[in-house]
Amino acid sequence: MCFPFKKLDGELPFPEEKPDYKRNVGNTNLASTIMVFFVKYEVPEKNWDFFNGVRENIQDTEEMLVELDGSLFYLTPDGQVVLIPAGTVSQLRLMKIRPEFTLPGIYGHEFCHPLWDMLTDDEEIEFQTKFNELRLIERSLLKKAWDLKPYMRTTIVEAHADTYRYLGKYMPNELKPYYTMLF
Numbered sequence: 001m002c003f004p005f006k007k008l009d010g011e012l013p014f015p016e017e018k019p020d021y022k023r024n025v026g027n028t029n030l031a032s033t034i035m036v037f038f039v040k041y042e043v044p045e046k047n048w049d050f051f052n053g054v055r056e057n058i059q060d061t062e063e064m065l066v067e068l069d070g071s072l073f074y075l076t077p078d079g080q081v082v083l084i085p086a087g088t089v090s091q092l093r094l095m096k097i098r099p100e101f102t103l104p105g106i107y108g109h110e111f112c113h114p115l116w117d118m119l120t121d122d123e124e125i126e127f128q129t130k131f132n133e134l135r136l137i138e139r140s141l142l143k144k145a146w147d148l149k150p151y152m153r154t155t156i157v158e159a160h161a162d163t164y165r166y167l168g169k170y171m172p173n174e175l176k177p178y179y180t181m182l183f
Ligand SMILES: [Zn+2]
Pocket: 109, 110, 113, 157, 158, 161
């Protein structure tokens, strides 16, 4: 089988990036890797402070706190250890990320999670309704991402995050109000 997956992925505005295995906790400057994300995804400068992890302590949940974690894992309900690139506890606005994965697309995905948490219940339902209509439109970028990226199809929260990750500003305008700090 020779399915041209990479070529199709490359048709998305922000295709998946390769991890950089030369990065480790000792040689990775978190702030500069976040800056690469801000520039690539054109995040409004007035919101940089919210995302850039300068918060002093974990109790202060006004802003995001980003930490490097060289051995990040997730324990499944049946006790399996699964290594993960990054994870965010939305309520604490705390994000952990493995140094190899300090990449714009990973930040883009994770930064959406606290924003989703800030939506009202009605807004979440509105987003879901609009999303489920828009993803059916033939030859749209959103349909392409939906078809190519199985993780988008796991939950609406992951669909919200991956829509930004793969489409950025090229997502449908109707969805942008649900990513307030990023546009
Ligand atoms: Zn996620």
